[in-house]
Structure formats: structure tokens, C-alpha cells
Amino acid sequence: MDFEELRPMLLGLAYRLLGSMWDAEDVVQDAWLRWEGADRSEVREPRAFLITVVSRLALDQLRSARVKREAYTGPWLPEPVTTGQAGPLDTAELRDTVSFATLHMMERLTPPERAVFVLREAFELPYDELAGIVGVSVVNARQLHRRAATRLASGRERFRPTAEEHGRLLKRFMEAASGGDLTALTEVLHEDVVFYSDGGGKVKAALRPIFGRRKTVAFIGGLLSRYGFEGLRIVEVNGHPAIWMPVGDHDQLLMIGVRDGIVHEIYAILNPDKLGRVRPAPAGDL
Template sequence: METPEPATEQFETHRPLLLGLAYRLLGSMGDAEDIVHDAHLRWTGTERAQVPDPRAFLTTVVTRRALDRLKSARVAREAYTGPWLPEPVATDALGPLDTAAQRDTLAYATVHLMERLSPPERAVFVLREAFGLPLGEIARILDATETNCRQLHLRAGRRLAAGRDRFTLSEDDHAKLLAGFLEAAQNGDQARLADLLSEDVVAWSDGGGKVRAALWPIEGRPQVVAFATNLVARYPFGSPRRVSVNGRPALAITVDGVGQLVTIDVSEGRIDGIYAVLNPDKLGHVPG
């Protein structure tokens, strides 16, 4: 087996962190991998003796290229068929998850919520919250002032506050709540379903125009209960398979022969967000 070039070997030590950064900024693992590949090419063509801090250099390259990609991606997402949801990704593919902030910024609901931020707000939020960079360093990466970055961070925090005040369940309790939801739906137990859902629960389905899915979010407890029970009554469900994506348990299932990934968000012990990703183009990074 050939020994990797020193430049590549050094880059590989940073790859997991860079993938986690790019994914948080873009919500797409495919795009994140493209950005990290570009960063590798940039790294191998750089005189590394002139780079005192490789991690800072690569973080800057990935952030700037991801921002450029995000600006163009937002236009495409506005024309997307139905709700656009992030690509679910196997937990172990997304870099370090050593801190609560790293786990929170990777949670599926948070990545989805970050779509409401402007690209600069998203970059400042991710760099500050997930990676703990000082505002001065973030300002250098974004070629902005520290004051402006502070304002962007505060604005991002306010925009995400309503969706991030979470009561965190253990992994097993989270999985039991998700399994309980699916079981109640399959049994047509509307009372049990209603008990599991928050009053203002929202269900999103992302088929991307590739497979049949709801074209609008389903909002409110009665509407979600009716939607879930009607769906199960009309179409055969396969056996669910528990997987770990974005740091949380999820279920891989088939409905009427169509594979999908279902995950939830929880607030105060009840489900207040349901995310069903059916678009086959977005299921390539779900654990097998």
C-alpha cells in the first residue's frame, strides 16, 4: 500500500472537522464533500511552510467556499418542489461531537432552522457556537469587522431562539418517543398520537419532486394526527430500522415501497417537529 503524501496525510487529520463545518453551513453532505475536496486541492498547492496554523487556514478556505455555495444554493432551494429539508447524515461521519454546542448545532432540527439565517449569520453562528472561535478570528475569516460579526451572532441567536429552547431527552428516550409515534400511527390510535405531540407540532415531508410527498408543512396537532393515521391506513409500511443521524436516533422505513428517513424534534417531552426525507438523492449518507 502506498504511503500518503505528507500534505495529504496532514490534511486528513482535519477532514472530519472540515466536513462537519461545511455540512453545518450547507445542510448537504454532497456539497460539503465537494467543498472539502476543493480545500484539499488548495492545500496541496500551497507552500505549507508559509502556513503557521493549518487548521485556521483550512477553516477559512472551507468557510469562504461554503458561503459562496450557500448563496447560490438558496436560489435553487426557493424553487424546490415542496419543503426543502437538509440531507440526513450518519452521526459518525460529521466530525467531533465532544461538546453540547457541537451536538446542538448538528441536530437535524437546528440545521433545518439555520435555513432562516442569511449566509453571513449562519457562518458566524456556526463558527462561534460549534467551534468556539473568537469573534476577532471570525471577522478575519469573513473579512468583516468584529462589531459586525457580534451583531450577526446576536441576530442569528434571536432568529433561532424560538426553535432551540429544547428539553433534551436521553438517546434511548428520544428513540422510544419516535418509535411510540410510529406505533400509535400504525395502530390508528389517535388519542395516543395526540398525547405524544405538542399543540403546535409541524410535520415536513421532502420528496423533492422525485416521489410523492406533502407539498406543504402540516401544522397543528389535529392536522398531524389526521395526516399520520390516514397515511398509514392508505399505504403499507415496512419494518422500521433504527439509525443514528445528526447525533440523534431516527427511523429508516419504507412506505408503499418508497424508502425514507423519519426523525423528530422534541420540546418539553413532546414531539414538536417531524421530518420525513423521501427524496432518494438525499438518502445516500444514511447508515446502511
């Protein structure tokens, strides 16, 4: 099997493990070098071999990345990508594990938990293969998967909305915000909504998450009075529609997470380093 045939899948795997396509591309390039140098006569199954190589390289990188992310200015959010860059999305599990909300929640997992969860949920690897990749026993691999699933369960929608439902809710949110209708905005926000802003120290943004409906509405109201919500564009990001919008002299990508049919998380990416792979549709205001 040719490496290039597997590259989109391997990129999707590395991206899910790292939350950064820049880092995922480095990992896959390193995997290609190892593939070129491998004795092919000893590789019985190229796909399994390359999944193992990419997973182990990503695990090493994820461990070092955690230290950098702890020193990051403000909340660290994953790097968004347009849906076409996220690799195959042939199953609900592949689509769910690349959603921005899931990538963000996976930051609370340890590197081994994240690897086992992604490889089991999205790529359906058996536990004996997972154990070999992570370097644990089969029993421990099962425990890691169960622990990861439990830690993520509290933040995941049991009945996940379709892309269309997600889009309709996003549109309601933005119509309320752009129209300055704070009452309507309150109605689409969960009582426990959280607003995350990622400026990375390069663009002015909230340095801490904003918790709760009342504070979030007040924060958005302040943004409205200062900048307004104009020039909005739709872009599909990580399998869901998102909003590209100008904020002062900068651009911002706005995404939502859903729980109980309303907005539970708002993710605002302002760090220009994380916006290079996302561009709005050429025309058509929301």
C-alpha cells in the same frame, strides 16, 4: 499537521454550513487542492487556515444554493447522514449543531449569520477570527452571532433532551402510529406540531408543511390507512435515533424535533437523492 487528520472536522464544518454532505465533500476537496497549492512557509496554523478556506468556500456555495432551494419542489430539508459521518461530536455544541432540527432551523439564517453561528457555537472561534472569515468588523461579527442566536431561540429546546430521551419519545410516537392509536398519537404531539415532507418532486409527498396537531394526526391517519407502518428499522442520524420505513414502493426516513418534552416537528425524507448515506440496521424491528 496532515490534511487527512483534519478532514473529518472540516467535513463536519462544511456540512453544518451547507446542510448537504454532497456539497460539503466538494468544498473540502476544493480546500484540499488549495492546501496542496499553498506556500506552507506562510501558513502559521494549518487548522485555522483550513477552517477559513472551508468556511469561505461554503459561504460562496451557500449563497448560490439558497436560490436553488427556493425553486425546490415542496419543502427543502437538509440531507441526513449517519452520525458517524458528521465529524467529531466531542462536545454538546458539536452534537447540537449537527442535529437535524438545528440544521433545518439554520435555513432561516442568512449565510453570514449561519457561518458566524456555527463557527462560534460549535468551533468556539473568537470574534476577531470570525470577522476575518466573514469579512466584517468584530462589532458586526458579534451582532451577527446575537441575531442568529435570537432567530433560532424560538425554535430550540431550552433543555435539550438526551439521545435516550429523544429515542424514547420517538418510540412512543411510532408505537402509537404503527398501532393506529390516534388518541395516543395525539398525546405525544405538540399543539403546534409541524410535519415536513421532502420528496423533491421525485416521490409523492406533501408540497407544503402541515401545521397543527389536528391536521397532522389526520394526515398520519391517512398514511396509515393507505400504507400502514410496517418494516420499521432504527438508524442513528445526525446524533439521534430515526426511523427507516417503506412507504409504498419507496423508502422514507422519519425524524422528530422535540419541544416541551413532546414532538414539535416531524421530518419525512422521501427524496431518494437524500437517502444514499443512510441505511437501516440489518435487523430488529422497532
